[in-house]
Amino acid sequence: MKLASYNNGRRDGQLMLVSKDLSKTVAVPAIAHTMQELLDAWQLLQPQLSELYDALNDGLIDNAIDFDESKCLSPLPRAYQWADGSAYVNHVELVRKARGAQMPETFWTDPLVYQGGSDCFIAPKADIPLGSEEWGIDFESEIAIITDDVPMGVSTENAEKHIKLLMLVNDVSLRNLIPGELAKGFGFYQAKPSSSFSPVAVTPDELGARWEDSKVHLPLITHLNRKLFGQPNAGVDMTFNFSQLVSHVAMTRPLGAGAIIGSGTISNYDRSAGSSCLAETRMLETIADGKPSTSFMKFGDRVRIEMLDDNNKTIFGSIDQQIVEYKA
Structure with a gap:
């Protein structure tokens, strides 16, 4: 459906x-x-x-x-809960490696999750208004699930039955604001403006065999300014599947119907398929050359995020958005 x-x-x-x-x-x-x-x-x-x-x-x-x-608005134009994970740990490992930081072993066993703003999602074809190019504007191409009511302490084995819908995400990040916020020891806030979701949300059965082990086994395709930027496979290298993410998020609290949980940036160890955010590309450049050569997004830049089925037909419709300067 x-x-x-x-x-x-x-x-x-x-x-x-x-x-x-x-x-x-x-x-x-x-x-x-x-x-x-x-x-x-x-x-x-x-x-x-x-x-x-x-x-x-x-x-x-x-x-x-x-x-x-x-x-279309985002399928849920606002939600009671938006928790975004980082299920592709190789992406986290890469980011930390580029800045010379060791990654704790617990990152492989305990999912990373932050709670995002859910009171005002941006429509999938709407402009993204932001106040400054100096903030380090980046897209993050992801998949998200929507749950029904989830009891506190739900097991991983029972979590999948609570996954009712899937959709795509553009989790906008302001990279130059992140270090200062994390240094305060209290997590993201200003660095994570409103996110956008695909025009269509689908039930897992719509994916057929491509939905297996609580993962979507298809490439997620991102174009930047109409040029292919990346198409990593969402089912490959996903350390924590969606059932594990649901169980993790519900460990100490129940989730109300309409809770959204994101996968984090899709990333593969095989870099030949490209990336799902600018930060990863910049990190690879830093590791190879000592510094990044790809810039963050500017006003007027456009990002398109889409997933195709085995017949090259769009599944969720496309997120297609332009960055514009916000004027109060």
Whole structure:
């Protein structure tokens, strides 16, 4: 099943059911008005939506309209919880190596997670307004999952059944603000502005065999200024799968329906497929040449993030955004 949230002038948008090929869509107010309303009652409402989804794909919905990604907000325009992990530990290892820092062994056994701002996500086709190029503007191409209600202390074995939807992420990072914030010993805040998510969220079964062991086994494709930047495989070198991340995040607290958990930057040990953020490319340059040669993003730069199925068809639609100067 594929779902989206159209911009209807309200904060949480209008829940839309989207056909498998992303060609048609229909509002479902008789079932749920918003994505959060659906997630709050997933067990009750999902079977009704699934039946309607089959009819939509079979061309049997008379009031279906053409699907338009430009009308989409992030699937959850705001959420009660946004916890982003760093499941690709080779990426963390690389970043630390470039600055001459040793990586603690616990990083391989205990996931890194930070709590991001979730009150205002950016639409997938909207500009990203930022105050200064000096902040070190970077994209991070990731995958995220959305859960239903997760009990505190859920085991890894039981966590996967709570994963209801998947989507893509652009986790914007301001690299030059990170060192100062981390030096305070209290984590990210200003260095992590609003994130963006793909136009469409999909149930795991939509990925077929490409969803295995709580991982997505497909390349995540990033273009920077319309040039291919990287396409590492999201299922390769993922140290902690999504079930492990859910279990970790819920260790000391329950998660409410609609909680979003991110994978962190997709990264492979085999660097031939490129990277999913500028920071990693700069670190590789630093290790090879002693200094980076790739600059961070400037106003006017554009990033596009997408994932294709085995038939080269888009699964989630694309995040396609331009960096612009914010003017109060």
